[in-house]
Amino acid sequence: MKTNMENGGLKMVGRVHQSPSSILNPQSSPRVPSRWRKEVEGVLITDAQLARRVKSLAREIEKDFRGRELVVVSLLNGTVIFLADLIRQLNLPLRLDFIGVSSYGSGTESGELVFTKELRLDVRGRDVLLVDDILDTGKTLGRVLPKLRALQPRRLKTCVLLDKPSRRVEKKVRADYVGFEIPDVFVVGYGLDFAERYRNLPFVGVLRPQIYKTFSTADGH
Numbered sequence: 001m002k003t004n005m006e007n008g009g010l011k012m013v014g015r016v017h018q019s020p021s022s023i024l025n026p027q028s029s030p031r032v033p034s035r036w037r038k039e040v041e042g043v044l045i046t047d048a049q050l051a052r053r054v055k056s057l058a059r060e061i062e063k064d065f066r067g068r069e070l071v072v073v074s075l076l077n078g079t080v081i082f083l084a085d086l087i088r089q090l091n092l093p094l095r096l097d098f099i100g101v102s103s104y105g106s107g108t109e110s111g112e113l114v115f116t117k118e119l120r121l122d123v124r125g126r127d128v129l130l131v132d133d134i135l136d137t138g139k140t141l142g143r144v145l146p147k148l149r150a151l152q153p154r155r156l157k158t159c160v161l162l163d164k165p166s167r168r169v170e171k172k173v174r175a176d177y178v179g180f181e182i183p184d185v186f187v188v189g190y191g192l193d194f195a196e197r198y199r200n201l202p203f204v205g206v207l208r209p210q211i212y213k214t215f216s217t218a219d220g221h
């Protein structure tokens, strides 16, 4: 918790879970670029804050895995942007592989998990870093972690960009490295999507609720 406060540079991380309106106070929150303003209510984490925190996360990971070769296992699709930035900051030899996992939920709720791509690299006896975009209910990591553990890696650590602790259902699931703790708001950008959109926002923003409230599942989903 303390580390997040120190390294993240975000005032609302920690145990205080404010409402979106107070997080996105216009005085403290940067303006949403005009082309996104109709859909995105506010900027929660700026591109500069993301870059800074990704660097410090990489330093923490390097320290723990010094002298080892890593297998980075990343969950598709939400991690792609975070992962690309993180591994380029990691001064460690590493190999990269992906697990595809899709949740067929409606709107912003996660539903049934389906594996769309299996791991190809052999992780037995290896040091594994599992990377995900956001730890929400914990159902995804709750499914993926036992699957990886069964492959008998030497060490298995978990890194997530975002953590919403107040939403946790799987109480035992936690991440070893957390970029930012955030309150219970639906966020998009920097790889995170709503209905596969908004992944290309260079910041993490809060989606306007009317976007997901009026979303039709017939819309190519």
Ligand code: IMP
Pocket: 078, 110, 132, 133, 134, 135, 136, 137, 138, 139, 140, 141, 185, 186, 187, 188, 192, 193, 194
């Ligand atoms: P969990 O299984 O509930 O922990 O959810 C993990 C997955 O749900 C993430 O990998 C995301 O794909 C998705 N998710 C949860 N919260 C958000 C959010 O605020 N924005 C975008 N995707 C989210």
Ligand code: MG
Pocket: 078, 192, 193
């Ligand atoms: Mg997603």
